[in-house]
Amino acid sequence: MGVKERKQREKQARTDQIQAAAKEIFLQKGYAATTMEDIASRVELSVATIYSYFKNKGELYASLNLITLKFLEEQIEMVYRDETLGVEGKIIGFKDAMYKTFLYEPLILKNILHLQVVNAFAEISDDLIEKINDMTRRTLRMMAAVLQQGASQGIFCGGHVMADTDILWSTFTGLLLWEESKKRINPARDYFKTTLDRAFDLLLLGLQKKCNPEK
Amino acid sequence: MGVKERKQREKQARTDQIQAAAKEIFLQKGYAATTMEDIASRVELSVATIYSYFKNKGELYASLNLITLKFLEEQIEMVYRDETLGVEGKIIGFKDAMYKTFLYEPLILKNILHLQVVNAFAEISDDLIEKINDMTRRTLRMMAAVLQQGASQGIFCGGHVMADTDILWSTFTGLLLWEESKKRINPARDYFKTTLDRAFDLLLLGLQKKCNPEK
Amino acid sequence: MGVKERKQREKQARTDQIQAAAKEIFLQKGYAATTMEDIASRVELSVATIYSYFKNKGELYASLNLITLKFLEEQIEMVYRDETLGVEGKIIGFKDAMYKTFLYEPLILKNILHLQVVNAFAEISDDLIEKINDMTRRTLRMMAAVLQQGASQGIFCGGHVMADTDILWSTFTGLLLWEESKKRINPARDYFKTTLDRAFDLLLLGLQKKCNPEK
Amino acid sequence: MGVKERKQREKQARTDQIQAAAKEIFLQKGYAATTMEDIASRVELSVATIYSYFKNKGELYASLNLITLKFLEEQIEMVYRDETLGVEGKIIGFKDAMYKTFLYEPLILKNILHLQVVNAFAEISDDLIEKINDMTRRTLRMMAAVLQQGASQGIFCGGHVMADTDILWSTFTGLLLWEESKKRINPARDYFKTTLDRAFDLLLLGLQKKCNPEK
DNA sequence: CATGAATGAGGATTCATTCAT
């Protein structure tokens, strides 16, 4: 009876291996330029075998992304629901949640951003795109709620909730992508964490500024 | 007598048309997924004709990007050399320069960012990549110099020049890509300018904060 | 009125130039691999212009070959009709005729041999092939006649007229092609003439051998 | 258990089929004019399948030629090392070795000669050309050594070793190509063997001639 | 007359995907 279970586990392990390989290569080469053969030879399986685990290239790609976005959403939600944190604490918490997601699955997160950025969409199912968009929306909504709260409490200067949400998110993604890009130019050290912290410090300081003659 | 000139102009016009079509499609689909046929049918020319204007797909792609990066560099340089501006003015000036470049050629700028982000690199000539990286480096160096100056003059809290440069750049690119991405979700209005202004306001406020026991 | 003539002459000159260029390039690259553009840029004309002189690539190619074969036929015929020569003299005369043709138009002669050898025929008109074959046949018939005469006169050991004709011709072409081939390996000196003379000396000696129990 | 072996054999069989088809078509049309589609449809496989057996057109072509040249070299070497043969015997032996190679693989041998003759070289890898040239050189060197020996022993009139080697080789190739060419004119009987024997008889007679006032 | 421009028809090569074993 343990046999069935072992089989199950092995099957899952294979699936994981394939996804792990796919992750790296999709990130490195982009969706269109990645071949099934690339992935297959990385996991030392035949291409045909991969097709017995994933219906097609698009499905495989899809399978990678949702997991991570789910993780991100959960992290953000945990901060969002954390009653012990004040508004500023939550902003910083969000940053850490994003960073934690990055640590959890750096490659996939980048992939998602790429997806959001490059229209590999033509070849990706609408369904996946919709799911990704949904999750992103839900995640950002929580961040917006906190910013709104900050405005209500007079901590932040209000009236820019949507914009500020976008700014927080964009600063994170912008830095992530840019640091990755820089690594290609100079693959030395990686300052992502430091720079990200700094960016959120600056933004938070800006947000806390009193609401007077703004500009 | 004007015949030669007219021919010239027509030739240039065709070139422009092709580039315009290419720009859009490369942006929409990414480099690898864009076919010469896509471009050709958009301009209503045969593929072969495109090849008489551009040596190959890579050249065509290259031809698009360098122009815009050059434009950006020039805009940044103008701000950089503007003696009438203080440090804060220059930071805002940089933002406007970036935005101006975006207005000048929104599609290509996005393309460049994609290039920096997605490793379509495998298929793009090293030469082009090097040129793009060079220009980017030069541009960022000017921004760094101004931040340095701000620190020297005690306007900013120093010691983060590189990070802050990256933050300014990343915030811009992050927002640009994100706003584009959002447009796909909801193609309604476009808040890029507003959000960008806001982001730089926040960052500038953060930068001006006194230098005490920061974190 | 001289105008018309000049025009005529210029036209002819252009034709010649084009043929000269074509000759070299066809030889160098073979028929299929030679492009009209190759030829055009060598003569510094546009491709379209070439098309106003020659109906198409095949015609151009054809135009080259017949001239030379005609020349060869004439040379061979002169020897054939030369009453002052004995049989041996004519054999040597044939060799010299071939060599003279080679000197007259080395490139084209090689081209003809290539044509005979490589079936670029698929793309060449049957008409041309037929013409070439005709001329070759006529030429060889004259050589055969002389060998026959040698046999009748008891100078040669008879019964091998056809074979011997082929041998004379093949030795010539074989050497020509081989020497050319060698030049690609080692482009130093060119021993074609010497080797050709030697070959015909050997063959002639062989032919003159008495007719005993041969083999 | 024999499954693996059968698979192996089938794979080899396919490879052979492809090569056989390629051989004929390359010969018939020349390298440049032969399309992968030509070959594929002859073996009733898809073009893609051929690419799973051979990396590209050039490789396929290469795979054909080297085998045969190797065979030729071995045949020549066997004669060369045969201690029971005198100099004349070896010359005749060389001829037979060439002819044997022709019988072994008539199409490919012609292909090689074509390669040596037509500059399909532009499209063929330098590596292959070099290998072919090497083998040819080695083969000819053995023939030259025997001619040299003949001169040393006073059997031949010396001083023409290189030329005579070229003559032997060129006569063989010249006849081979010419007979093939004639077959196109008149595809009746094939006198190659007879003519080749005759040619070598003549040449050998010539070589044996005493060394007096030669010309 | 000469040509720049345009293109249809391939041709080499790749790749996602299927299927029999």
Added chain:
DNA sequence: CATGAATGAATCCTCATTCAT
């Protein structure tokens, strides 16, 4: 279950050829 083998459908690119100016 894993895979080698096969392939249709692209995709990039080339080239002979035409035509309006």
